[in-house]
Amino acid sequence: MAAADWVRLALAVAFLVAALPWLAADLGLYSNGVPLLASCSRVASSCPSGRVFHFRPAVHHGHHHGMDGVLLVLTALLFSRRLGRRPVLAAYVSLLFCYGVGNVANDFWIEQVVKRGWTTWEIPDVTTPRLSVAWSLIVVAAVAVWALWVRLVDWSGDEESPFRTEPDRIPARR
Secondary structure, eight states: OOHHHHHHHHHHHHHHHHHHHHHHHHTTOOGGGSTTTHHHHSOEEEOTTSOEEEOOOOSOSSOOHHHHHHHHHHHHHHHGGGOTTOHHHHHHHHHHHHHHHHHHHHHHHIIIIITTTSOSOOOOOOSSOOSSHHHHHHHHHHHHHHHHHHHHSOSSSOTTOOSOOOGGGOOOOO
């Protein structure tokens, strides 16, 4: 497995772990009732006074746009394996990835931080594209991801070569 595949796998696992409460909500369950997920979704911490806070379930039943974001990120990660010499497709996949991350961040922040009363500030909603600071950040991040991809991909070689190599390190072809 190539180094890029390990990065893709690590990102996919991280996003899937974040999506577990949303997946449970899609199925009509609270994740605190699932034995392995109970420790992830129902947190208890002590404050200086010694009182222990128990948090009510913060994720409501039903579909979440954060789950849509996870699906977009996973789709972008899969497509990124076969972009080859297609810079326009790479730009689209970069935007898809950043749009998914924006939706995950927004929904995760609202469900896990704001609803628990830790803060009132919310990450802006990005479900609908519009002229806003949040969408400007998504576009700037997408350009950065695209530029990174263009730098790493070997545009002159065949598609099976996922990373650019130094000219003096190119192996001789038989």
